[in-house]
Amino acid sequence: AFAANTANPENLSPIYGVGLPDGYRKWELIAPAQEAEPLNELRAVVGNDIAIKAYRAGKLPFPDGTVLVKLAWKHTQSPEFESASIPGAATTVQVMVKDSKKYAASGGWGFGRFINGKPVDQAQHETCFACHEARVKERDYVFTKWAP
């Protein structure tokens, strides 16, 4: 987890200008997830208060101001317990910010993918909306459901 420094434009994602939000590591858990090879990651999606409220109410679309953050780590064998896997090194942190006016061209969402606190390149940011749109448009472009 990295401290946000959104004053520096270098820390903002290409295309969208999304930065790492302040204090996201403390946000409430929406759900864990796992991604198989080749990425081989354990993940956790967390949200700000606006996001959590919308999830708990079960209402779509998410309101402006919603921020979703996906933390990801290498999926690593537990040294103490054979059948358990635990987080290894942090890999990417991914962000979706809802602003239906600013991001009208991408379903109301701005996207950012960060490695070691720095945004990845423009080519990677060109893939975000396309995938989310193709697969979960009817859920306001959000994959993750609330873990009961």
Next chain:
Amino acid sequence: AFAANTANPENLSPIYGVGLPDGYRKWELIAPAQEAEPLNELRAVVGNDIAIKAYRAGKLPFPDGTVLVKLAWKHTQSPEFESASIPGAATTVQVMVKDSKKYAASGGWGFGRFINGKPVDQAQHETCFACHEARVKERDYVFTKWAP
């Protein structure tokens, strides 16, 4: 996630008298985990403020008042994305409460395992400390490390 009702002794674990703590679903994430077959679960360990403070400070043993909760769900294939797995139905919620006097006989920890908000039987609660002691005694009987 179930509402805590620790006034009713039926809701407390055998041996330890541990109940589901209030509001644990909102607690800060310590780390996700995965458990292979036969349990086949995605998990998330969260902690109360005392726990989080101790983790961030990297200090052992955990102080009295520490509460750790492990949420667990069936590990389920994502319907929208082949390589992703997501939480299915909730399975167990497990709790560890630190009280070095009350639980002196079990390393200072009281244990509780809950299904649908109700504690499981005494036989299951006889296994908790034995396993945690055998494998992670030197980390104050706690497996889960902070996810970076």
